[in-house]
Amino acid sequence: MTGDLALLLAQDGLANGAIYVLVALGIVQVFLVTRVIFVPFGDIVAYASLTLAALQAGKRPGTVWLVLLLAVIAFIFEIAGPARRNIPRAALTWLALPLLPVAAVWLLTGVKLPLGLDYTLTIALILPIGPLLYRVAFRPIADAPVLVLLIVAVVLHFAVSGIALMVFGPEGARPALIVGGGLDVGGLYFPGQMLLMLASSAAVTLLLALFFDRTLAGKALRATAINRVGARLVGIRPGHAGLIAFLVASALAAISGILIGPVTTLFYDSGFVIGLKAFVGAIIGGLVSAPLAALGALAIGQLESFSAFYDSTMKDAVVFAVLIPILILRSLLQRAPEDEPEEEEL
């Protein structure tokens, strides 16, 4: 391999890595705050990208059906659950609010949208998905062992991506680039969209760090993740904290989808594999901090680019297989294991 070729591959790897960085940040942030590995995160990223592409093509995005379905289920859970809520309020929070963007999208489909409104609509339509999934899937078992929460998260991926196939079909879509052009640095070309993605990742990391360190809502979220009972005792409502965390996750997924979509065609099921690769990157970073997760995700991009050069059919296998040596290394480095909390029967 010549130096030029390696440089080219590295550049390609950076482009891949920029995708994984955004997704890895989203997954790690949700994990650090809720201790839930939000496996469907990648699916929501795909939803966001497909939504944007549909809007730009003047078609009605299938996302409206997902939001509609989830809102109805959430409303039923809310009024039929053990703690009977008052119905008008439940209807307002769980039906009217999420269906607002659905109605907007429904009305505006096919209308020539002014600049930027397609992004606003996409974000507005994606935002309710996280809180709705939380309400429907996680909140009824919020006190369950983490193992159960994880199984639910994985199963949820199959439901969400299955619905994606039904509402979007098997074809992929690619929205328009947000920024064209690029920078030429010493013979290497950096596309504008990629620079935008990397800059957004940095901005998101910073914003989230400020949110969790400097605001009361952010601190409440962290407290809830560490100890639900303790948080409740000091007046934090764990249910609320969960809602906020999943709202943040939704926002991150929407932004990721909008930024990633234009550089790689996303299909209904692309999110899962992207999410898992980003997660492998996050594990390389130790799953402890956002900057390390970002570095790990960049490393995954490089690995994918270089392994694709040797055998393009095996690049996915290589990325997932590399997890094994990483985990072995982490096993060896790990200090004496702390005692896990007592868990009830599954």
Add this chain to the structure above:
Amino acid sequence: MIRRALLPAGLLVLVALPFVATPYFITLMNYIGMAALVALGLVLLTGVGGLTSFGQAAFVGIAACATAWWTTRMGGSPWTGLLLALALTSLAATILGLATLRLGGHLLPLSTIAWGLAIFFVFGNLAVLGQHDGISGIPPVTLGSIELKSGPAGYALIWLTLGLSVWLCANLLDSRQGRAIRSLRGGAAMAESLGIDTFRIRLAVFVISALLAALSGWLTAHVQRYVSPTAFDVGPGMEYLFMAILGGAGHIGGALLGAALVTLAKDALQDLLPHLMKDSGQLEAVVFALLFIAVLQRARGGLIPVLARLLPPRAPTPTQPITADILSRRPQPAAGAEVLAISAVEKRFGGLVAVNGASLTLHAGEILGLIGPNGAGKSTLFNLVCGALRPDRGLIRFLGRDITVLPARRIATLGIARSFQHVKLRPTMSRLENVMLGAHLRGRMGLLAGALRLDRAEERRIRAEALRQLRRVGLDAAPDAPAGTLPLGQQRILEVARALAADPVLIVLDEPAAGLRRAEKHALADLLRSLRAEGLSILLVEHDMEFVMSLVDRAVVMEFGAVIAEGPPSTIRANPRVQAAYLGGAP
């Protein structure tokens, strides 16, 4: 009666089925049997062992591809293919287990998804395995001149394999190693303190579950005569987990029930959904996912516990008389010999010095009380002795041997048994089984001996010993009742019985009298005195002054991590520093 009739009735139905059922139903039964094998592995892994895997389908795939390649490309026999499949699968599971089982939390289950995908991508892209088209034309398993392919012959092969596997697994769970597996749930500290190597046990369970999946893969290849990589993706892996949890992951029967329900429901859905809409394949996946979530939310224990409630309650088994010969006991040191010597031990947690140069000695046949105000470092010192923590400085010797840096498991083998400040029992296991866990190190039988039922003589001895200890502490009224039904104070006493079952030289008790009523405290004090009379050495951390002072030979008083006084109770009471530490006032 009904309970006891269930098993023979079920067997009868299974034997009669090929003679009465339609060929289509036999084919369905074959699918159920093959899926139940994988689900059985998940019952051991998830329901019993508390670990989980989304990637069992990958193990099915490794085995199926191995035997398919061996029999079609290399012309080997299916029987050698079976050996190859089992060997490759256990190799893969061992490597994956070594890599992930030490890591806690989410990493194991998530990495199971990753390796499931990795193996799927490899299968889908290897030319020698037919890429995404799979391998067809796999020969059936033959026995002499009989071809055991699909239909009744395949049914016999599959259900005999399943029956044998169920029998082996049920035996295993009812053995010494099986108890260790069942003790995995709910933290490793207790199991390690009993000398159970939790990592080894986890690895063993993991490999066993992979081998069961491999059996299923081998059967799939030779009964279907065709393997396709899509059967080994993460989606099917999820389905196996659904089967185990739907049926009841804590019960072997759950694997069969879950596999049957899911397979039959899939079959019904495939008939029904195309009438409702076209493109129904995806709807099926969504429906299953939603059902799975509903089960996890509403009936996490699965259907078996629900069904068991419909049956009349199990008749209590009469307490068996102790007839077995006694487990061998370790020699006790001569009275007065030095048992435990702690010298200048120091332990820091960040900036906090929890134990600051503490020293003490304990002699054989002595009860030593370790007392002091809250936060004095008693429990830390206790954990240093038991190996739950490692000191930063200093030396701990037990029977003349340096145990300073030994882990809890090794210390247990040397003859130190402990109780926990926060009771650590397995609440759903019976009282007797909890005590039998304490005798783990006194047995020798391994996994295979347990599965093949070669361990009965030793099991009888362990059981008899556990009953004896239960009787000794006065908890033998209902040995088969779950430990969790005891009040907290008596759970502490059960921990003492468990410690005694280990036949220790030194027994270290962390606040054993907490939560006991007055009469129970007296009974406990009498028990500890009788143990002392038998030559046992006892280290006691306790808050109840009256209890300690009436019982111990000597007391060691700690304050701020250091030993401030040591001696018989009368001297301790008169010591002005001790009075100041407890009551405040001018030093």
